Amino acid sequence: MVKQISSTSLQLTYPLYCCDFADPDHLVVAGGGGPGRNGVGNKITLLDTSDATQLTEVAELELSSEEDNVMSLVVVGPQKDNSDTTTVLAGVNSSPADVGKGRNKHLRTLTISQPGKSAKTGGVKISEFARDALFVHKDKDTYQRILRLSPAHEGLTNSPRLGAAATGLSKQPQIVLFDVPSTNSSPRWKTRGRLEPSVEAMDLDVIQTGPDTYQLAYCDDHEVFTVEVSKAEVSEPRCVYSIEPDQGESVKASFKSLRYLTTGFLITVVNNPQSRGVALHGLRLPKTEDENARLAIRAKLPSSVSKATSLAVRNLSPVASPSDKQGEAQFVIAVAGNDSSISLYTLEHKSAFDSDILADLAPFQVIKSAHPSSITNLSISTFAPPKGSKKSSPELCVKLASVSVGCSTVVHNIPIKHVEGSASAKPGVLAKASRYVVALKSKGESPILSITLASLVLLIVLLVGQIVVEAKGLSEPILGAKQFLPASWTVPIRKVPRVEEPVIQQKTIENLLSDINARQSQPIVIKHEDLGAVGLDGLPALHVDVHDEEAHGPATSWENLEKKDQDLWKQRLKKSGHWMEEMGESIFKGVLFGEIGGAIGNIVGEAL
Template sequence: MSPKVSFAKTTLPFPIFAADFDPFNRGYLVVGGGGGEGRSGVPNQIAVLDVQDRSTISTVAEIDLSRDEDSVQSLASLATQDGLITFAGINSSQTNQNAGKNDHFRSFEIKYPPRKKQKTDEEKGHVNSLGRNSLFKPTPSAKSETYQRLLRLSPAQKRAGGSRRIGAIATGLAKKSELVVFNATTSTPGSEDIITRIEPDGGAEVADLDVATAGTDEFSVAYCTDYNIYEQTYQYDFSKKQVQKMPNGPRRIHQMPFPDATENPASRPKFRALRFLDSQNVVALLNKPGRTGSELRIYHLYPTGPAIMTLQMSLPSHIKQAVSLDVCALDTDKKGNRQSVVAVAGQDISIEIYTINYTRNTDTFSRFRSYQSSKNVHPQQMTKLCLSPFHSPARAQGPDSQPSTDEKKPKAPMHPGPQYIRLASVSYGNTVVVDTLPLSPLDPKDKDSRYVLSHPDDERFQRIAYTYFAFLIPLLMAYLVHFFMYPEVSVATRLINVLPEPVRHRFGTPVPLPVAQSFGSAVHSTASSIVASDVPTAVPGQQRLADLLSVPGAEQNALVVRHDPANTGVAVDVHPDKQALLAEHAEAKHWHELSDEHKAEWKRRLKAAGYWVESEGERVLKGVMFSTYAGLVGQAAGEILREL
């Protein structure tokens, strides 16, 4: 977990299936759930939680619902001046359903308690039922298990005069799936507020849906089934309750490709959830078949024709299946750029938080960047994940717009107070966890700067660090290989030789390393380069004679060790033709033909130059021949010809 992120946790007396933040982000979370119909001891409730404090969660209002009816399955809220109008999906009793009456759409009025600064004797808020209705078509089957599984509202716009919103609901477990779009400007929408009804092709169940604001009184509704994504745009006149649909029916903007003919047709991934990033881009959550993983994909929508997938990312391998998705779009700058926060809940009770940046000039998104990964968030499976909305705060006036004759008067702050978004997750195990994520201005020097969760400077550092380690790890592995191959070589020489060729020459001519026979053809190539020349080649003093003996094919060559006062006192030449050398130097002598004085002198010189050590013994020198070569007649030591 990011060190700046704080979280709070609480346990309620009922399993939680639905959650929704205050649309104006005033620090309240509404949750609902329960034990359902006829389950003794487990209540059906809607609770209002105060999550303003980053370390604690407190219940400020609640309502007990009938235990003769189903539990709360979905929630969404409209903001009022001092509270909320909350819509909920609650099925009527089974008796009423059998009679063909299911008032599944409920509405509640929530009154917030006064904050601590306005503390009064009445500290608790209130939740009151406002009404109930049925928006789905009546079900002919007496034993129908249809319920209102999905409920979404268009985003709230924080304006002085408020904003007009629409909503959409969809069935679950229905024999014939249905989606209803409705006018959400009334406290209890009825049949007269229905904008349109949609029956998905083939009766496929709607996996998820979302609503976006595309313009003034213009909205876009997108929904997905297992293998398809659909979209329809509505221009709605709220006063006349008239709608213009574009197109007349929902258009399929994407179909999951069928697998190859040799594969199982059921091996296609399935859509699990989707959310609008803006009115022209949606992010979809997919689950691969056989619990083999999950993906996030971004699709760009066009006015006509199919959508195009513009980005794809696999979720971490520990997420075999994902269960929930939500998005929070942060504020934009003058150029239209913005950052969005994407949260995903996995079936392994983990949560992944990502950020993604949108550039208006190119109409493109950056790659997903991981911001936080949390595991074992709840004791049992999560049922819902939701992010609070973010509204750009009112900026304080800058110093230039505040003329004052009082020089001691404090200047207005460049930015408002700390800004946060919150992430709530709920579970079957009655638990609620709220993470508070701190935002920061993109440009602290600009008082009108947009806010980000992940700063580009941090992202740049992450990329640099990744590149650095991507280079360092192979370099370290190469160093270790050289260390075990050539333990006698100095550290400086080893480091220079593992560098890339262009970089290596910046440090001067690299020092050839000893050749080890056991390393195959690559080493054999190095050995061949040593002995290929017909001209005697000097071998650097850092190599021992024992190393040169291991060169493949060395039995056809000869080593000449001669006196070299200009360097280390000893030099080694490689001769490709031993017989020609013997014919040229008839006075050559073998090692056993040398006097003890000459042997001792050459041992001293070879040790001083690093070609030979006492522990190797004379076995390395046996078979060597001497000659009065290169003007060394009469000196204490002569030349050595080492026969290989």
């Protein structure tokens, strides 16, 4: 029987911005409509994913409607001194009134009690345990955009993990490092250090490198930095990799996401300039201060994906402790695109002669139209190898969760199979250990096919070119093509001046919400084009770009728009299919809006 990826979905009542697995059978999702009276709540929901045919709500916590929606979330996991309680950390801004007074307790600690029980027993409850502030600057527009923890290790007990949180929309960007203890009897968290990069982090990740040492990696639009963290100190950020423009290009590609594969490798998502596609880049991290990171492997996403919105990675054979050497392993990689697709890849990690390499970064499936609207976050469940005879069970899988601004949650079940190990017959080459891999065939690209196609195309171009020059008498008759061609082909070409038709220049806006949800490190502006350019709905065309006041003119944040202008913008975006009532207004957080009053306001108002 051919294994396939099955899926199940659930529609909730609020837009979703983040998700994380508490365990392979339980998923935490969160989001909301933000502060205000839009009727869309701010919530955190626990879902049961154990049934491959349906998702079930187990418990839900409704947060204050006066505060912001949940924008980042990670599951810490069960506490060592209380296995019935799971801790969750979330980023939730305080109310606008408190933020305006310089009080923003944005880091929330929540607990899920007895997450393994059925919802019908009433035994599962989500509660707020504490709220704190990590960021020291009092910028009222700042929110906790990124939250990440170092992975837990099965071989380490009662060991704290390192967390990292980064600001969004801050005039003084920050990255805060903090300890997350493994027991309830310890303090909730303890700050390790604060970084103040000149540009906000686009993404970051943390990995444990020793008993009490860690490494932080973060990227801005064009550079990757690493930071060494020990009990004694936190090093200064070091730029280890920079994106350079392609030959003949003046604009650089930009990083969207990054994740650690091992202590020696990162996987990054790169958006090409001018929405010309997306690529995965595997980077080999430097081992000494004198080295820089190097590109180890790369692959292109399908051409239908012009931008990426989220990344998730899972090692199917993780090491038990950071001191263990990573042997042969396969990684599952998922990338969400702005066309609401999810591209799935496998990547092999191999070891030989004390060297590690990445190989076979290959797609195994593209899930098209996974959601009806923009995908905001992805998460892949952990994988605990079964014991005994069950290790080859056909039900083995890892689960891929995705959420969207359209309130939808989808869980895909990716089948896994066991691969027996083998002894090594070569000196210096590690024996292959038993491991788990995706039970679907990857579609690796053949270099022979690419070379053959390129050669054929070149040959055809040369033949056609020679035929044309012979037909016009511009070359000696090498092929003798002229005698076989009609007379009309052999008449010399008369040059006629070309008259170009005037074309209305209009920048088509595709997946507007996807651009907004990309949450670039610079403010995004939405404005109307000149009255001469119209969209498909007959109204002045919309234009989305990184804001440049000199080029775009003045713009105002959503919160500072007058009520009548907010209503006009909502009607305009609803008319063009970019916004729905159930999304709430928090989706406009950090977005600037151009003028809609005057002549444009009248046109929009009359048309609507």
